[in-house]
Amino acid sequence: MASTAPQTGTAMPAEWRDFFTLTKPRVMTLVIFTAICGVLAAPGSIHPVLGFTAILAIAMGAGGSAVLNMWWEADIDAGMKRTMNRPLPGGRMQREDARDFGIFLSGVSVLLMGVAIGWLAAALLLLAIIYYAVIYTMWLKPRTPQNIVIGGGAGAFPPLIGWVAVTGEVTAMPILLFAIIFFWTPPHFWALALFVEADYAKVGIPMMPVVAGEKPTRRQIWWYTVLLAPIAIAPWVIGGTSWLYGMTAVTLSLLFAWLAWPVGSRMRAAEGDKMLPEKKLFKFSIYYLFALFAALVADRVAAYQGWIA
Ligand code: HEM
Numbered sequence: 001m002a003s004t005a006p007q008t009g010t011a012m013p014a015e016w017r018d019f020f021t022l023t024k025p026r027v028m029t030l031v032i033f034t035a036i037c038g039v040l041a042a043p044g045s046i047h048p049v050l051g052f053t054a055i056l057a058i059a060m061g062a063g064g065s066a067v068l069n070m071w072w073e074a075d076i077d078a079g080m081k082r083t084m085n086r087p088l089p090g091g092r093m094q095r096e097d098a099r100d101f102g103i104f105l106s107g108v109s110v111l112l113m114g115v116a117i118g119w120l121a122a123a124l125l126l127l128a129i130i131y132y133a134v135i136y137t138m139w140l141k142p143r144t145p146q147n148i149v150i151g152g153g154a155g156a157f158p159p160l161i162g163w164v165a166v167t168g169e170v171t172a173m174p175i176l177l178f179a180i181i182f183f184w185t186p187p188h189f190w191a192l193a194l195f196v197e198a199d200y201a202k203v204g205i206p207m208m209p210v211v212a213g214e215k216p217t218r219r220q221i222w223w224y225t226v227l228l229a230p231i232a233i234a235p236w237v238i239g240g241t242s243w244l245y246g247m248t249a250v251t252l253s254l255l256f257a258w259l260a261w262p263v264g265s266r267m268r269a270a271e272g273d274k275m276l277p278e279k280k281l282f283k284f285s286i287y288y289l290f291a292l293f294a295a296l297v298a299d300r301v302a303a304y305q306g307w308i309a
């Protein structure tokens with residue numbers, strides 16, 4: 001397999017780098033972070049080696065399903081500026097190699113989870129992989145502008161799986177963690193879709209701004225942000241966390257709403273502003289989720305140490 005990958009000065013050989021790129025490593029940092037938080041925030045204890053193994057399995061499953069997404073969408077990716085240099089449309093890799101790599105990573109991840117941790121967590125991981133690679137990528141994404149709302153559920157699995165890996169059961173708290181990411185995904189992605197809209201239109205993907213138009217998309221970003229707030233605060237309300245997480249969730253939710261309002265009400269960037277409101281919201285959405293899940297773990301550590309009641 002001849003590689004024409006640009007040399008970026010990293011130590012990794014070019015072909016390895018392409019395989020690594022297929023796993024969408026930048027997006028997966030947050031996916032894996034939420035999984036780690038699911039493991040650390042769950043009540044009960046897990047041997048550190050097993051905890052690490054559970055996180056490794058989730059990371060491999062998430063990466064494997066991302067590879068299958070890139071394999072399936074190679075032609076679509078070739079038509080968009082944002083994605084045209086990915087390893088497959090860039091012509092640096094055989095399609096079959098990507099497919100086999102994705103199946104291998106996904107298969108090993110489920111087996112590893114099942115054998116080392118338990119088959120409930122393994123079944124949830126398999127469901128997440130199928131959700132992202134098949135239900136979202138192959139079925140919903142090319143067919144409906146609600147693709148993100150329903151398909152976004154795939155990215156909501158990692159903290160749930162991490163939690164279940166520790167406790168062995170699905171309870172209200174891990175379901176709430178799932179719901180937080182589920183309702184976070186539409187504002188996260190539609191904010192981005194508003195400023196890369198033309199690209200999706202070009203390749204015929206029915207993203208909300210392309211099909212329904214800008215105004216309804218902006219309105220829905222606002223309403224999903226409003227809906228997200230009580231769900232983000234709910235772990236505190238049901239007594240699953242202390243005020244430390246609760247206050248952080250309230251503050252982050254207010255900030256999210258403050259940034260979503262100009263997007264929802266279609267306020268233009270003011271003179272002197274360096275960034276469009278939707279770009280600001282997209283960036284903040286990422287910090288929001290990092291901070292919220294970090295707060296969940298901080299809350300647990302503080303309670304464990306007896307620093308808070
Ligand atoms: C269907 C659901 C989602 C869609 C369609 C979506 C789409 C995107 C897109 C197109 C980007 C731009 C960057 C790129 O091209 O790689 C992006 C960035 C990002 N997404 Fe999402 N996303 C979704 C869900 C999620 C979830 C569930 C997470 C994590 C929990 C996540 C985390 C991130 C992060 C961290 C970035 C920034 C990556 C960077 O620094 O370049 N996304 N997302």
Ligand SMILES: CC(C)=CCC/C(C)=C/CC/C(C)=C/COP(=O)(O)OP(=O)(O)O
Nearest residue numbers: 024027031061062065069128129132154155
């Ligand atoms: C454990 C497990 C299987 C987790 C899955 C994690 C997951 C579904 C993450 C979704 C995030 C993601 C890469 C969205 C990109 O959407 P896209 O693929 O439509 O974006 P693109 O246009 O950049 O390809």
